[in-house]
Amino acid sequence: MLKAVNLRDKLRFRPSPPQVMTFGFILLILVGAQLLSRPISFTNATSISYLDALFMSASATCVTGLTVLNTGTHFSTFGQVVIILLAQIGGLGFMTMATLFALLFRKRISFRERLVLQESMNYGSTEGIVRMIRKVLLYALVIELSGAILLSGYFMLEMPVGQSIYFGIFHSISFFNNAGFDLFSQFPERAGSLIHYVEDPFVNIVSMLLIFFGGIGFIVISELVTYPKNRKFSLHSKVVLSVTGVLTAFGAIVIFALELSNPHTLQPLSAIGKFLGALFQSVTARSAGLSTVDPSMLREVTQFFLILLMFIGAGPGSTGGGIRVTTFAILIGAIIAMMRGKDDVVLFRYRIAKQQIHQAIMFTMIAFSIICGATMLLSITETGSFLAILFEATSAYCTVGMSAGLTSHLSEIGKVIIILLMFVGRLGPVTLAFALNTRSKKELYRFPEGKITIG
Template sequence: MNRVLNRMGPPQILVLGFAVLILVGAVLLSLPVASASGTATNFLDALFTATSALCVTGLVVVDTASHWSMFGQIVILLLIQIGGLGIMTFAAFFALLLRKKIGLKERLLLQEALNKLSVSGVVKLVQQILLTTFIIESAGAVILTLRFIKDMPLAKAIKYGIFHSISAFNNAGFDLFGTVTGKFSSLTAYANDPVVSLTVAFLFIIGGLGFSVIVVLTQTRCKKDLNLHAKSVITTSLGLLAFGFTIISIIEWNNPATMGNLSVGSKLLSAFFSSATPRTAGFNTLDTAGLMIPTQFLLILLMFIGASPGSTGGGIKTTTFAAVFYSARATLLGKEEPTAFERRVPRETLDKALAVTFVAFIWVTFVTLILTVSEHADFLTTLFETTSAFGTVGLSLGLTTELSILGKIMITLTMFLGRLGPLTLVFAIAQRRRKCKIRYPEEQLMIG
């Protein structure tokens, strides 16, 4: 086994690690003890749930609160925490606890898992990630528990506070309100509640920034000292959040199925939450199926972009979108090289951004076409479902619970691809990147 692992590169080991954990989670969730009824759960449904939890997506074929027992919910919560922080981060955590040396091979894996440019400082970053995660999740759990005490007994409030804090920070979108406000209701009962809405929203916004950015923000006093990556993540995230908030407010303001009957304050709160959640969070305070078609399409675009590298979210990532924007801006302005914040963006970065966007677009299109045929659903619904799975978001227009066997398999694969990242999976299949020794003559290609 060790010989096989030694021959594998970091991308392959990460893919294998995720696959093994998903299978273990699926087996545990298929046991009778994992269901509230005491009967075994269909393995495909268990596999779908395990994938959704480990890939911190939130799409579910069965209601989390009513279908799963305490044991099943604990398994889901552990998968969410492991999937959000990353397998290698957890492995490094236990190695540090046991005072074992973290070798070069493990450091390379951590570099790949955390999307760092070098192995320098990866162990220290892991320690900072674990400490930051504990502090943020604990704070979120305390705030939510104090709020839920008003609606439920103390023990249940603590359980709900811990579960939803971890689910929110890791951008998972799993909730336990199915037995309180109806199956698959998410946070719709708290659309008017600023404590729950803002706490959950800020938890998944922080989780979606990326651990390296969170660490930089906590250690940098002056915003001018932030590196290009942090500046791109913050500005892109804020820009998309503001754009989504504005458009959703305009379109949904008088929609009776969503915000039409809410007060002005609640409308603004709902618009903010709805703009933030497609960035891979999965929670919703408004009925997603009741949204206007333009709003649903906007959510698709936001879900496709997703969160930031090294975060608990999916999608092509904010920096990928930013890099494509920098490149397009330079071309339109007639500049020789793309620049941002008085820094030049490397050509390799732009090529990688285009590759990620292209592979993601092709996969989402491919799966959408398959679902349109297999599920007999309209194009927008299947596109929404596929993009939600790829962006590891968890929002749905109601198709998830109606998926056929083929549909469940395709969405499961899409969640897996979306969490690992298109290039990680491509490099894992290709085994290694080979440098071409032959350089062909250059020739012009007409564009536009």
Template sequence: MKIFKESLNPSKILVMGFAILILVGAFLLTFPVATADGKGLPFLDALFTATSATCVTGLVVVDTEEAFSLFGELVILSLIQIGGLGFMTFATFLFTLLGKKISLKERILLKEAFNAASTLDIVKIVKRILIFTVIVEGIGAIILSIRFSFDMTIGKAIYFGFFHSISIFNNAGFDLMGGFKSLTEYVDDPFVVLTVCSLIVIGGLGFIVIHELYEYPVTHKISLHSKVVLFTTLMLIVGASILIFLFEYSNDKTLGPLSSTGKALGALFHSITPRTAGANTLPMADLTHATLFLTIFLMFIGGGSGSTAGGIKVSTFAVLMATAFSQLKGREDVVLFKRRIVMQSILKALTVAMSGIMIVVSVTFLLSITEPGHDFILYLFEATSAFGTVGLSMGLTPELSPFGRVLIILTMFVGRLGPLTLGFAISKRRKKEAYHYIKGNIMIG
């Protein structure tokens, strides 16, 4: 069954699919039934919320718990789930149920959506992803529901458990705690912290990595990509946890008043959530500048390719670090886990990173012009959070002007799809060069 015209390349289809999903969500959120006051959201606020949910970011201009009715919250939750896994995942699932054949064009689109190496077994992988997602979100919901039941009624606890499990697994920062306080009341609660951290990490590894881990008992093989993602993720968590523990240890407004265990849990949570969940247990405005800068760095890196997370991705960061290390050592080849990285991957990593830097710098610059009166770090923090589809905020987002909101909407959209996907969607089909220019040399450094 053909879903899309042959003239549309996969990148254009992904861009159009997300854009349509956002517009439908925004339209639903303008309905009176979607808000608690029965008036519906203004279209710009609805568009911002729908974009944030579909792009699994979590930046909000209104408090989710106070502004929306049950219908509105369920619309947001649906957008988070579809946006996190990708609309093509759900389309494939529906067509499979209906007994429809998935064409080669659609398999190529799935490959593009999950950043997979080939179309081989891609439909089987999608089915496993859906089953895995239901299982993981269900386990997380049960644990959180049990814990929340000590603080609220059973019905509300179950609803909160499922809402936050789905939101967190998809690396979205939406919560129902009210007052823009996220999970700060559970900063030293091991059940909440460890459960949420697990959901963030699993959702941010990438579905191809999860598939390979599932197959490992049979194949006893893990690809270079998965090794890089797993190792880099572990190093970032461990390194960031130690640094945050040291930076905030004596801060009376964050880790200072907590026990040793509470300090460790708080540091662990904040080392994981910037990549790129958006929930927080420490008050963002009270963090030290060192922690804020580290948070910006982690938000820019993000999670794994083909995951629910954003950012330039940990594999991109790993390739860039390996390239720099090789150059400093005077080595000709870039090597990771005894494998030589091909030049195409290095150039792609450089392109993604430079595109990300230019986007963040440009958005920061524009925000500093259109939203005057704030410290520079607020502009940089908000721009990076939007690009990395993180959702952490220092409080600037609700105060944004209409232009500022449109700017952040576009940044979240670009961040979710990736600069390369948008670039390929806009540009003409690449052609092989018929000739090459004479080589030239430029002095560097």
């Protein structure tokens, strides 16, 4: 009897939190692809292959925004709603949405579910995770609702009331979740994305605020809300806010300087348009994927600079991607410490643990290796400049969604590569590796220390 119980326990599959996340995202993408491939999801004039539907579903679920089909013209209202719902679930995390329904029906959250939530939210421990999820849902609702009201009211000046409300809700969700989808291509006289609003202060400011709050992470948002009462930030929030601010300002200055004389981007604009154009590209390049100027018209040096911003990405536990601003801060801190001959990496008078420094190096090297490998493969399968291919690969892996014009012309193999890049980039290669590794063995010995020459 005891042997039978042991055998049953061994045969019972208990997925780990990374496995739950991985299988959950795969299931969500497949369900989305099935819905988007149905005739109800596209307009009468078009039909969609399953691969294109899978691509769009993966892009929405991974909150990337790269598209092989035009969201505003190829998809019906039903298809557009499916896309934005996938972006909402993918941005907040499917476990967060599942917790919402559990809380609504007063269902108890098990310890295993708390572990999955901790993994999905990049939270430090399981203690207080359900309370944190409640805050996440509340903050997301308030921010998205505020954005929807502001945008809807503004769009009423140029479109019917019903359409303006729909546009306001759709784009508020898309911008906050850093998804990068838009519907403005429904207007034949307008260019895609937010190019029509390049000199519009209201749309620019509201959009950048939504992108900013979505990109800093819910832990930081929570501390911003409680700051007037507590008057303090954690080290995490200090690093995220300071690095985000520096990168945004520095990025805007560099883009402004590089594109000021470009007749296809900033040169024809007014003074306020030049400022807004440079600032918006700096904000959106690290997470959102929207644009107020055509990325394919940017100078090559600017495109390469945007690749660097995309690679750095947004904050941990946010709707953005990249190696994360905290990883970037630790790497810069490590470089400075080494140059000064210091043993410790110190940020805001706090010493960073050696393990976190090793993790930062690991995340960066894995991301760099994956992007390089994907770029090499795409260079074989696709026709386009090397920079455009690198731009697209970085945008996909870092779940940014900016495109230099290559995505809409991808071959079938190229689409599969980009889908895999978006999926791995959203989950994280380390999470995926843990999901595939069913056994973890602790080594009982250490090799003798050796020395090699460096530099």
